[in-house]
Structure formats: structure tokens, C-alpha cells
Amino acid sequence: MATASVNKPKMRAAERARVSAPAHQPGRFGIYGGRYVPETLMAALEELEREYEKAKRDKKFQRRLDELLRTYAGRPTPLTYAHRLTTEMGGARIYLKREDLLHTGAHKINNCLGQALLVERMGKRRVIAETGAGQHGVATATVCALFGFECVVYMGSEDMRRQELNVFRMRLLGAEVRAVDSGSRTLKDAINEAMRDWVTNVRTTHYLLGSVLGAHPYPTMVRDFHRVIGREARAQILKTEKKLPAAVIACVGGGSNAIGMFYEFIKDKNVQLIGVEAGGRSEALGDHAARFRGGSPGVLQGTFSYVLQDAAGQIANTHSVSAGLDYPSIGPEHAALRDAERAEYVPASDQEALEATTLLARTEGIIPALESAHAVAEAAKRAPKMKKSDVIIVNISGRGDKDIGILRENLKLD
């Protein structure tokens, strides 16, 4: 007879200590982060972590990545002085970090090239990804074409509708785009479906996660692949202005462009780090994606961070005019930076983002992605209150071509 008494714990103290208190807790940012996934995925995450640690120390890997970033993606990206915008705001000097000029039109390509090189090292041939705005999907489809990988992109059907152009681009690049009809049919649901695919095909498939989200090592690895943004920006501003900026501003969905921009400035205590979340259409739960305004700590899709949720721990629906910010959780490192009061997070509403798009288009001839427009909106609020000698850097994480449909629905230009 197979029996088991459960009422009296049999585990010895030493044994308990061994299973429950590992020597180190990898992938933690303060109390946030970690690795909360079904057991089936644990071996693959461990493999990825090992491979990434090796690659990080491998000079050849770094050289290949640098070369791809330079000769394929178009790095370094310029730091543009926004002369007319600065004049119109009448305060701090505003600079724009031009990630919108990268191949595929957004910062996402930095991470995709890095992970593609890892996929090659691990000998896998099939890549899956999630996408919200479609920028990460396009970047993934692009690197898969470049490396000859099979590519499947999961995308919420609501996002497919509002980012139709990117769906076509992914298909043109040879990727299969799978519509996700569950939940709010946006980014969160696309990640659920990608995780289900991964849990099923984990032995042959790499999940090319597109933000600083998910289980360890993703938040650390994706951040490292985007650190180049802040590294370049810091050197560029020191060369041009001979001083550090008073503030750097970036939009935060999962938070990859923001952490990429912030990371190099964390040690510069006088540089304010400002993340801009999607304030949506109102402050009611379900009407925005401002995790730090309406959220609380919880676990979603592999990581412990701030989450928009109800009293029973069910994840809330979100809304934003920009698909890339429309997500109920935030990268765990941002949660830690916020708790430590090293970075500040503020919301910008749909309306403010739309107005900022028009503002940047008319003053600088640059149409930002709706995501990046949230950062522009915050810069426009802040600059007039700052000294004329102060400098602000705004990360223009992507370009707005993909948003023309939404802009036409929302802006009356006649």
C-alpha cells in the first residue's frame, strides 16, 4: 500500500534548510524579480542563464554583437538637440535619444540581436515571441530572417487590429503571427500564449521575450542588451554639454527602453530618472496601465513586481492608447528603483500622449511612437519649470509610423 502521512512534517531541519534556502537568490532586485514558472520551464531558464553568463564573458560574442549593432542595426544612434521644442517650452534644454532611427524603428532590435546570438549558441532553431505594439514582433521576425530561424509571434487580436501595419511587416519577414483571443486580447494575453507554447516545445524552442519582464534571467539579460542606450547617451551629452543631464525621461511598459536608458545613470546621483507609465483614459482600475499609481506587489508571468490586480489577486485589465505600454505589471528592477526612491514614475494620459505626438512632429519634424510620446509629454510638463541651463534627455524609443492608423482615428487635422 502506498501510504503517506501528511499531518506530521517529517523533514529534518538540515534538509529543510537545503531545499528552501538556496545559497544565493539570482535575479533579485531588492525583494522583486525571481523565477515563478511551472517546473517544466526551470531547466530551460537555467540553461539560458548559464549560456548568457558564458556569453557575457566571451569577447568573441561581444564583438559579434557590437558589429551587428553597428553594421546592421545602425548604432550608435544620434542624440539630437531639440532646438524648437526647447524654445517653445522656454525652460530646460531638451535632447532626444534617437532609438527611433534604428533598423525596424525601435530600440527592440538591441535585445533581439543579443538573444539571437544566444539562440545560435544553444543550437535551437525555433523562436517564439510575444508582441504588444508589434515593434518587438517585427524586431524578432527580423533577426529570425537574418539568422534563418523559424519564427512564431503571439499577438493579442485587439493589438493586431490597432497595429495592423506591423502584422503585415512580420508576415513579410517570414514570421507566423498567431492571434490571441483570450482575456483583454492584448500584450498580457500574448505572453500567456507564448508561455504555453514554450512549456510545450521547450526542448527545441527559445522564447525571445521582449522586455525586462518574466522569470530570471530575462530582466537582467534584456536590460544588459539595452544598456548601450544609456552608455551612448551619457557619453554624447558629456561631449556636447560638458555636463550630465538634470533628468532622463523614458516611457515604461515592461520597461526595457527605460532601464536601458537609466542604468548607466544610476550611479550619477544628481541625475533624476523619470519613468512615464500609461495613464490611459481615467484613474479607474481597467482604464490605465499605471502600475505604481494603482498596483501592488504580486506575481505575474514569472516575476514578482508591482501588478494591477483586484482584492482577490486576479490580474486587472488595462487600457492605453499605446499597445506597447498596455500591460498590468512592470519590470522588477523598476519596482526596486522606485522603492529605493532612485527613480520616479509618473503617468501620462492618452490625451497627453496624443498632444505630445503632434507637438514633437510640428516642432522637430519627428513623429514618435505613441509609447515614446508619453515620455515627450512628461518632458513638456517639466521643462518649463526648469532652469534654462538644465539639460533633459528624452528617450525616443521608437518611431510613429506604426501608429498612423490610431493617430488618424484620434486627431482632427483639417
Added chain:
Amino acid sequence: MPLTFYKKPALFVYVTCGDPDLATTKEIVLAAIAAGADVIELGVPFSDPVADGPVIQRASERALRGGTSLAQVLTLAAEVRQHAQSTGLIIFSYLNPILRMGMEKFCKIARAAGVDGVLITDLPVEEAHDYLCAMHQHDLAPIFLAAPTSPDDRLKRIAAASQGFVYAVSRTGVTGTREQLASDAQKLVQRLRRVTKLPIAVGFGISNAAQFVEVGNFADAVVVGSAIVETIERNRGREAAAVAEFVRKLSAVSCQPSA
């Protein structure tokens, strides 16, 4: 000792609580017990069930539309316990609803309700420190998943952290019925036997009596989940009777006490 398996294989029945409503879930569970289920897994519906296939996803959506919460599932457990003293009761949940309630409070209420064990789908052993402390303090059995992809050193840690039994996942993938069982399941059970004396339950993808017998040849217990949930979905208005019929068919092939 409700997690004592008198039959081989023991039959575990999973239900998503609150599908179609909590009163019906109670009827279903009691009918399943009467029909021969040894252990009931009370599934807590979650908005983002990443480890579940379409059947349990749909059931979770229906349950959440009715407002089913973890607190209500624990109340249901207490009610079931009043009617069934010798049946094993296990809470099967994702982590976030439990975190939201508070680990300590959850364990306390679960214990008072007469729950025997808890399985959290997205909580691997590495992250389980606080959970294990609270579970031990309240005499609840923590149960962990073992997967075909888990290397041997992970299987050891999983077995060492588990009490009552180890839950072996029959194959890589989400929950859901399958025509054929992978050879993964038997290999995993063999690897687990080398590192633990705990009974081993096999779940994911077992949907009929033939598969039940096949898995029962090498496992101590067999979990039937999506096939039960699908039976509930397809038999609106007579859910409990339909589940009882299905459970009787499975139970009939495992009614001999094991040697």
C-alpha cells in the same frame, strides 16, 4: 490520514471551482467522492493560467465571471470536508491569489477547513522558502511538480520539499487531454523512484480508462483533470451526474486494494 492511497492506482479528480458556480462544484465533488475519487484537487480559478490548456482556461473564465475567489474555494473545502472525512483535499492554485490573501492567513484558513495539501503551479522549490515555513507550521503538505525536463538534481530537491506525494507531469506542455501518452511519463516516474519513497501521482493528459490503466501500471495515483472539466462543460444542468458516471468508469478499473 486523507492522503493515504488505499487503491492502486488512486484516483485524483481535479475541478475548477466555481465552474459553473460554487454550489454546483460542491455537488460535483461530493458525487465524484461517492463514485470513488480518492483525492480531490480543488482548482482555484486565475485570470492568467499559463500552465493550462483551453479547457481549464475556459472553465477559469466562467468561474471568474461568477466572481469565484480563493476565500470562497476554502469555504467550499470546509463544506466538502464535513461530508467526506477520508478523502484527500488539495488546493491547486497559481501563486498570486495566495500572495494576495497572505501566505500565513491562507495556510491557517486552509488547515481549519480540513485541507490536506497545496500545489502551486508557478512556485518552483527555489522560491518556496516562505511557503514551506508556513505550510510546515500549519501541518499542511506542500506538493511540487516534477517535469520530464527536470534534471536529476532538481528531482531530488523537489522530492525533498514535497510531502504526501510528488506530482509528476506526464509530458512537456499545458494541461489538456491527449490521444496518446508520451513515454516521458514512465521515464520520469522511474527517475523519481530513484530519489524518493513518496508515492507518485501522474497528471496532465489522462482522459480515459485505458490511459488510466496504462499510467496506473507504473504510478501510485493518476490525476484526471481536463477530461473532468470538459465533462462539466458538456453536461450543462446535469454536471454532477455526468462526472459521477465518468468517475465510476475510471474507479471500476482501480477498485482492488493494492498489495
